[in-house]
Amino acid sequence: MNRDAMNREALNPDAMNPDAMDRDVANRHEVERDEVLHAVSSAVLSVTRHLSVREVLQVIVRSAQRLLDARYAALGVPDDKGAFAEFVAEGITDEQWEAIGPTPRQHGMLGAMLREAQPVRLPDIRKDPRFEWWPRAHPVVKDFLGVPIRDGEAVLGIIFLSNKRTPGGFTEADQELLTLFAAHAAIALTNARLYERGRELALVEERTRMARELHDAVTQKLFSLRLAAQTAGALLTSAPERAAAELDRVQRLAGEALAELRAVIVELRPAELDRHGLAETLRKHVRLLDRIHPVSVVFEGSVRDLPENLEPEVEVAVLRVAQEALHNALRHSGCSTVSVRLERGDGGRLALEVRDDGTGFDAAVPPARGLGLASMRDRAEAVGGRVEVASRPGEGTTVRMEV
Numbered sequence: 001m002n003r004d005a006m007n008r009e010a011l012n013p014d015a016m017n018p019d020a021m022d023r024d025v026a027n028r029h030e031v032e033r034d035e036v037l038h039a040v041s042s043a044v045l046s047v048t049r050h051l052s053v054r055e056v057l058q059v060i061v062r063s064a065q066r067l068l069d070a071r072y073a074a075l076g077v078p079d080d081k082g083a084f085a086e087f088v089a090e091g092i093t094d095e096q097w098e099a100i101g102p103t104p105r106q107h108g109m110l111g112a113m114l115r116e117a118q119p120v121r122l123p124d125i126r127k128d129p130r131f132e133w134w135p136r137a138h139p140v141v142k143d144f145l146g147v148p149i150r151d152g153e154a155v156l157g158i159i160f161l162s163n164k165r166t167p168g169g170f171t172e173a174d175q176e177l178l179t180l181f182a183a184h185a186a187i188a189l190t191n192a193r194l195y196e197r198g199r200e201l202a203l204v205e206e207r208t209r210m211a212r213e214l215h216d217a218v219t220q221k222l223f224s225l226r227l228a229a230q231t232a233g234a235l236l237t238s239a240p241e242r243a244a245a246e247l248d249r250v251q252r253l254a255g256e257a258l259a260e261l262r263a264v265i266v267e268l269r270p271a272e273l274d275r276h277g278l279a280e281t282l283r284k285h286v287r288l289l290d291r292i293h294p295v296s297v298v299f300e301g302s303v304r305d306l307p308e309n310l311e312p313e314v315e316v317a318v319l320r321v322a323q324e325a326l327h328n329a330l331r332h333s334g335c336s337t338v339s340v341r342l343e344r345g346d347g348g349r350l351a352l353e354v355r356d357d358g359t360g361f362d363a364a365v366p367p368a369r370g371l372g373l374a375s376m377r378d379r380a381e382a383v384g385g386r387v388e389v390a391s392r393p394g395e396g397t398t399v400r401m402e403v
Helices: 003-011 018-048 053-067 094-100 108-116 172-235 240-267 271-292 312-332 373-382
Strands: 070-078 084-090 120-122 144-151 154-164 296-301 337-344 350-356 386-391 397-402
Touching (some): 053 271, 108 144, 172 240, 312 350, 312 373, 373 397
Antiparallel strands (some): 120 144, 144 154, 386 397
16 A cells, blocks of 8 residues: 555545454443443442441432433332331422322332332333322423342342433433442442441440449449438538538539539430431431421421531530420420521531521520520530520520531
């Protein structure tokens, strides 16, 4: 071949020989495969950074939604009662969730996937005989892709996507990609569960240790206090000076017992925080109060809006301040509505706000009943935060903590 022919071939891709064309296609496929594996790797890494089961579930759903460009994504973890122990979703607002109603049960397509434990890919879920119905407020779902999350033969959960943003619906390649991601997600979910079980065992051991401390330290102090008080009572008429000394001893022992008791109480971290995290624990507490009180109690907040890697001490302090503020509002304010908001504040700080529409009070004048305001402020300051109370007569009360 002369030089001109070689130049023409170099400038004309169509003139390449079949082997070169095959190599070019193979290179493109390799680049595409690397991009896909990189996307899966990034998604898996984002999941494995979390150790709370609830957080892992939420990050799995969010990562799958982004990975396959779906409008909606959800993940359900079945229980043994025909419902779901956990159910998280992306693409649906809190208001939509409220309108949709209770968590779905194991019926229709979800039940079929749990029984069959096989991937399902449909151009229109509504036309499949396994589909039954959804609540009136449920968004309209068309194209559907669902994959079981498996640990051996056991189905840990099902992850499903719907309404792919790219026209044409989900492809076979999408199904393979989601199946690959689900296999890694199963490892992360199992790891999170093992971690939480380990934490629970450690918590039991820690509570046992603190129970021993209560018995060995506080109980002995209280016994000595009682003995000193009895001695002072016996000496009150016959030896007033010795009785006064015993009363001084009573005060000292009472102070020591109180200090030790407080130290033990501060160490007790609510087990719900380890299982569900701060936002979900507070949401469940608010939901319980809403059910047992005639007052409307609502929660506003989402895990995705909160700072990551909160210190355990911060979570405990925020939860306790919220509980104290809620107790005050429900018991003393005469309100009809209480709202609890948890969000990322200025500068990445965590912000808690408890607001009621009750009678309020003059915040410049400390209320006679105290309302535990000093306790709330002490808790906040102990973790580097602050509590502010805003209230006026007839205009309700707002308690805000930032840390």
